[in-house]
Amino acid sequence: MKALLCKEYGPAESLVIEEVPAPVPGKGEVRIGVHACGVNYPDNLIIAGKYQVQPPLPFSPGFELAGEILELGDGVTHLNPGQRVAATSMGGAMAEEICVPATNVVPIPDTMDFTNAAGFIITYGTSYHALRQRAQLKPGEKLLVLGAGGGVGLTAVEIGRLMGAEVIAAASSTAKLELAGSRGAAHLINYTESSLREQVQGLTGGCGVDVIFDPVGGELFKDCLRSVDWGGRILIIGFASGTIPNIPANLPLLRGISIVGVFWGTFAEREPEANRNNMRELLAWFEQGKLKPCISRTYSLEDAPLAMKALLERHATGKLVVTL
Numbered sequence: 001m002k003a004l005l006c007k008e009y010g011p012a013e014s015l016v017i018e019e020v021p022a023p024v025p026g027k028g029e030v031r032i033g034v035h036a037c038g039v040n041y042p043d044n045l046i047i048a049g050k051y052q053v054q055p056p057l058p059f060s061p062g063f064e065l066a067g068e069i070l071e072l073g074d075g076v077t078h079l080n081p082g083q084r085v086a087a088t089s090m091g092g093a094m095a096e097e098i099c100v101p102a103t104n105v106v107p108i109p110d111t112m113d114f115t116n117a118a119g120f121i122i123t124y125g126t127s128y129h130a131l132r133q134r135a136q137l138k139p140g141e142k143l144l145v146l147g148a149g150g151g152v153g154l155t156a157v158e159i160g161r162l163m164g165a166e167v168i169a170a171a172s173s174t175a176k177l178e179l180a181g182s183r184g185a186a187h188l189i190n191y192t193e194s195s196l197r198e199q200v201q202g203l204t205g206g207c208g209v210d211v212i213f214d215p216v217g218g219e220l221f222k223d224c225l226r227s228v229d230w231g232g233r234i235l236i237i238g239f240a241s242g243t244i245p246n247i248p249a250n251l252p253l254l255r256g257i258s259i260v261g262v263f264w265g266t267f268a269e270r271e272p273e274a275n276r277n278n279m280r281e282l283l284a285w286f287e288q289g290k291l292k293p294c295i296s297r298t299y300s301l302e303d304a305p306l307a308m309k310a311l312l313e314r315h316a317t318g319k320l321v322v323t324l
Helices: 041-047 114-118 121-134 151-162 174-182 196-203 220-225 250-255 264-270 272-287 304-312
Strands: 002-005 016-019 029-038 064-072 084-088 097-101 105-107 142-145 166-171 187-190 209-214 228-236 258-261 295-299 319-323
Touching (some): 029 084, 029 114, 041 304, 064 114, 084 114, 114 295, 121 151, 121 209, 121 228, 121 264, 121 272, 142 151, 151 166, 151 209, 166 174, 166 196, 174 187, 196 220, 209 220, 220 250, 228 250, 295 304, 304 319
Parallel strands (some): 142 209, 166 187, 209 228, 228 258, 295 319
Antiparallel strands (some): 002 016, 029 064, 029 097, 084 105
C-alpha cells in the first residue's frame, strides 16, 4: 500500500511516498481502508520532531481519517467489516490503510461523506469540549474566537452560536471573517488593522468578553488578558502563531480570570464516556443541518505536503482534507 512517510525530521517538503506493508490489526484494533484524512496543525509538529509524543522513524503523519472497516482484530464485537467510520490515531492516517484502536472509531451517518467525516472529529470535538466542559459556556455570554477562519476556530463559532452565546469572530483577513460571519458570528474583528483589545472594548462597552477561545497564542494573548470581563475564562487551544506566550500572573489575579488548558486528545482518553456523549450530540447537530463543516480544499496524497504547509503558514480557511 502507499503511504506518505516522514523518514527524517524536517518540513513537509521532505516527506516521501513509498510502498509499505499493509498493517495487521492487533487485539482490540480495526483495520480501515482510508478514503480521506484531515490535516491538522500537529501534523507539522510531529514531522519536525516537536510533538509531545513522537513515533519512531519512519512514520506517516495524519491524526484523523474516514473510511471503511476492512478487518476486525480479536475482541472487537461492536463494529463490522464494511462499516463507514471516522477515527482518530496518533499519526499514520496519511496512508491507504491504517490500524487503530476500536475505541477511537466512530460510525458516521449515511448523510455524511468521507471528506466531511475526515475533518469532523478533531476540530468539532476540540471546540465542543472546550466550550462545554472547560469554559462551561452559558447562553447569553459573549464569546471571542481568535483564528475564527481556521479549522478549529470556525467550529468554535458554529458551536458557540448553537450554545446561545454572542459570538465575536477575530481573524487576520476579510475572507476569513466573511466565512466566520456566514457561520453565525455576530461581530467581526480584523486584528491586523487595529488593536484587538480596543475593538473588543468598543463592542462590549468597555467590559470585555466572558470567554476567549485562543488557538493562536503569541502576541495576541496579551490583548486577550486585557479583553476579558471579571470572572472570564481564556481557553488555551494551541499556538498557531508559533510562539508560546508568557503569562503575567498579576492580571489573572486582579481580574479574577481563569486560564484554562484544552487538550481534547487526553480528554477523550481519560473521559471516554463524556467524549462519546459529545460526539453523539455533534453528529445529531450535523444530521439536523445545524453544523456545516467547511472543507475549503482537498488534496491528493502526493500533494499532502502542500496542505500541511498552507496550514503551517496560516493561509488556510476552514478545513483541509487529503483524499485517497
